[in-house]
Amino acid sequence: MSASLEDLLPGRAGPIQTYRLVASAHPAISLFGDLEDLSPEDWDLAYALEAMTNPRLRDERGELVLIPQAERVYGPGSSLIMAAFAYRNPRGSRFSDGSFGVYYCAELEETAIREVAYHMGKFFGATQEAPQTFVARNIGAELEGSAYDVFALNEPWLRDDDYSACQAFARQARVQVDCLRYQSVRHPGQVAYAVFRPKALRNARHIRYVELYWDGNRFTHAANISLEL
Numbered sequence: 001m002s003a004s005l006e007d008l009l010p011g012r013a014g015p016i017q018t019y020r021l022v023a024s025a026h027p028a029i030s031l032f033g034d035l036e037d038l039s040p041e042d043w044d045l046a047y048a049l050e051a052m053t054n055p056r057l058r059d060e061r062g063e064l065v066l067i068p069q070a071e072r073v074y075g076p077g078s079s080l081i082m083a084a085f086a087y088r089n090p091r092g093s094r095f096s097d098g099s100f101g102v103y104y105c106a107e108l109e110e111t112a113i114r115e116v117a118y119h120m121g122k123f124f125g126a127t128q129e130a131p132q133t134f135v136a137r138n139i140g141a142e143l144e145g146s147a148y149d150v151f152a153l154n155e156p157w158l159r160d161d162d163y164s165a166c167q168a169f170a171r172q173a174r175v176q177v178d179c180l181r182y183q184s185v186r187h188p189g190q191v192a193y194a195v196f197r198p199k200a201l202r203n204a205r206h207i208r209y210v211e212l213y214w215d216g217n218r219f220t221h222a223a224n225i226s227l228e229l
Contacts, residue, residue, distance in 0.1 A: 010177050013200075014144035018105035018193060021116040021136040022083075024209060067101075071197050077204035080139050085198055094163050095170035095180060095194040102170075103195040109138060111187040117212055117219040118186045124214055131216045138207040138224075143193060145178030145200030151191060152183075159185045170194065 067085045085101035092098040106112045120134060150158060157165035173180060178200040184192040195201060209225040 008148050008150070010146050011149055012145070013147035013149075013179055013181055013193065015142050016107065016144070018107060018141055018143045018201075019109045019112040019207075020084075020103065020105040020139045020141070021112045021210060022080075022139060024135045024137045067198065071199055073198045073201070077141070077202075078198075080204040080206070081141065081198050081201045084195075092163060092167060094166050094185075097167040097171065100174070100196070103193075103198075103201060105139075105141065105143065105193050105195065106184060106187075107191040107193075108187070111184045111190040111192060112138070113210060113212070113222050114187045115184060115192065117222065120212070121214075121219050124219075125217070129214060129216070132214050134212045134214055134219070135225075136210050136212065138210050139204060140207045141201045141204035143179065143195065143201055145195070145197065146176075147179045147181050147193075148173050148177050149181045151181050158182060170196075 067082065073081055081103065084103040087101055089096065089098045089101075093102060093104070095104075096102045104115070106115065116136060124134075157169075160166075170180065174196040178197045179193050179195040182192055182194065184190045210222055211225060212219045212222045214220075
């Protein structure tokens, strides 16, 4: 890895509208937002009590202890933000070794769709899934925070499918900044973000459902669903 933090100066990202696709496993509700009138201490107690007997709640909220209390967000839409930080991913991702959560998003809806189609395509291919429709939720949120901008860096490790160099870089960067601005690997020339802190995001909301069509070998196309019954 030839680039280092010493080569970069922290800047600002946003305020800017971003998009993120997540699998649609549950109805579009906000569990974090339900308790917005409670203090953080009371909220944590209420969550702990309910999570003991509510598997669905545990599934959406994940492991709250992974998020420092000072960095948590509450109120309408906060569940859509917090969920990304409340899970350990043992396999890791481009900018996480799996020990911390990252909210991945993009400036364009198409970029978010292409990123998800690629990664879900790898999974569907590995498990030899039959032709089907994969439904995801398109989440919009405003991003504003300190950032390292690596979009223009001509570094192969930023686009390599071996994430080890990106993960090493991110472990250092997240101590210094709220997010990284980088070039999408799956939609070249377009901007993506790796957000390290919930408080860099606000006004998260469900925009629409998106259908991605799997033909048994790859995702061939996507369609927006604007009608909810």
